[in-house]
Amino acid sequence: MVERNADVAKMGRNYLFHEIAKRKKALLEKEPGTRLINLGIGDTTEPIPPSVVEAMREAASRLGSKKTYTGYGETHGKWLLREKISEVIYNSKVSPDEIFISDGAKCDVGRMQLLFSRNVPVALQDPVYPAYMGASVLSGKTGGAQDGGSYEGIHYLPCTPENGFTPDVTTLPPGTLLYLCSPNNPTGTVLTRDQLTRLVHFARENRCFLLFDSAYAAFIQSEELPRSIYEIEGAQEVAIETSSFSKRIGFTGVRLGWSVVPHKLTFADGSSVWKDWSTLTSTLFNEASNIAQAGGIAALEKEGLASQRKLIAFYLENARLLREALSPLPCYGGEHAPFLWLPLRSKSSWETFETLLEKAKIVTTPGVGFGPSGEGFIRISAFASRSDIHKASTLLQHILLQKADVEVFKNREQQRT
């Protein structure tokens, strides 16, 4: 007699990376002992730097001594970590008080939807990281699933080579929640300062909110490209930013992130978003692990930051090698992001996923898993060992770079320009 939440029932398909894991498992059962090259899920492969590991070991030791033991932490996270993030990541443009420590961006994306009325329209870059859609569905902001995995009621804003991967927001209703992910997962493209300025301007004019995911900001190599939405004048009145230590320092399994909710942000009724976020997180969450937070503090100290730069450089060199190998094909991303976004000869990205898995034992991510406009692409992750990148480069060349394909792509590109 206990009624199911109809919103959960709408989640027709499994979460993308869960589905990929299932297919990997099926192959390994069919061909036991096969070694797969994993360029699928964007999961870090390089070890966590020594100063950060040591900080976490020390944090564990402190918990083992009567004098230094601590239990529940500070509400919204360690103040020292919040201060560090404010200084190092935001150049003090947001205050520590506006920074809320989380157990990762994905978890905060889920909680964050509870800030908003079920009537608030949601808009997504298409393709984009599927957790935004999942959180919108589960919080009752959409209709049912449609063919192709999209949801009724969500505004999908195509981001394709044709429009330079910039969402066209002109048709969005006022009061929309627009998710922006830059550097983008999966396309690896970055919104320029001009593009982002226009989006902030639009949000201010149309009283929309921007939910800006900067989980990959540390990969940006140019000072010209904004690493945070708060680099844009006026963003504090319209934007929440969510970010993470996962990709910058290898914390995908350690779990640590943060969200910025500026004091200046207000709902339609004039009430404070910060206050509601404080209520929500105090009620539904209980801080990130104190050991992870100690690691986060070390990651933002001088030695940690130097190690981080090396880690990022390593993954970006992986991306460069993959780009080079595939160079006769048009290929997006990979310069300021750990992802390459590759157009396919066949339109079915799950088919290409299967081909690469079966023939080359390479796991990729089918583009359609990121939204309808992702069909016809695959995402290739640069999170891998150097030797896997070399092997994968050769195999991908062999399978994807057949002469005929290169011609087809060249023709397509010429039509575009």
Add this chain to the structure above:
Amino acid sequence: MVERNADVAKMGRNYLFHEIAKRKKALLEKEPGTRLINLGIGDTTEPIPPSVVEAMREAASRLGSKKTYTGYGETHGKWLLREKISEVIYNSKVSPDEIFISDGAKCDVGRMQLLFSRNVPVALQDPVYPAYMGASVLSGKTGGAQDGGSYEGIHYLPCTPENGFTPDVTTLPPGTLLYLCSPNNPTGTVLTRDQLTRLVHFARENRCFLLFDSAYAAFIQSEELPRSIYEIEGAQEVAIETSSFSKRIGFTGVRLGWSVVPHKLTFADGSSVWKDWSTLTSTLFNEASNIAQAGGIAALEKEGLASQRKLIAFYLENARLLREALSPLPCYGGEHAPFLWLPLRSKSSWETFETLLEKAKIVTTPGVGFGPSGEGFIRISAFASRSDIHKASTLLQHILLQKADVEVFKNREQQRT
């Protein structure tokens, strides 16, 4: 123009422990340098045992080496940890596949409400841990806040000395979600096997679900008292259990817990609760920290379990000392739980909270913070150092054990019996 979630607006007051923290802070600002004795929030004070600390240090080290580094973990938590919990805690009565690792019971309580339709009625033991109410309000299952901090639409089931702290469920509508916390926070009382059997029977007859919180189960000292709802025949068709490493091994800041969702549990439409929980947690959560999980595994090994027994014995001895000091007064709990539940001469528990804070510098928790029937009581936590317990015992005796009070209580007790 972006609309606020009206359910968040209903959360009129701050989360209880947040409010207490504010009052503590106010006192410390007024009287700087004051050393407070904290018997308020149920926060562990003893260090984490060596074998568990060492396991976490090693886990951190493994993340620092290329050969042993791991990123994202296994969906729903490390299989080895799920196996250990199945064996050690549940005597294999639930399968590892039915155990989902979390970052703590509070966080799972929050996510769990999303399983159910907004129309599902919610019933709470009164008084009880406030997170259940918070999660129910935030997921749209209640009306607005009423005087005294209760919410319209929630069925508050008084658990008082008069009814032996057992909820009367006879008036609940079919299809209700009934939260049960045993050993109970805040009263420290435990539902007996008979009482729990009757509740399971009721749930089966009336197709209700029981959300059973066993976070304090490790404190139960008698084999006669059930440590898990699954010790009761037929519970797997009607109950979810949520639990935690926080109190059993000092993990309040490390963050690790689990929930059990049996395969046999189905919604009104016959669909699987397990499946929806799998979807929800895959979409909105991303595993507990791998370092915390390594600690959890060690906690369930032989050495860890021996240390756990010592920790529990230490806190229960604290509780015994407090009970002894207050012995002329009726006092509940503290035998199979780290909390004492003390009736007050004045009805206002916030007033007594303030008196104890001002005069004795002791932080307690006002009973009314746990629900309307908590008024007239305070909760005293036994999580403290032995020396603080001795000091607090003397101070509490001095303030609470005035001769007149004892007489009043004796008369009340006589009227009861």
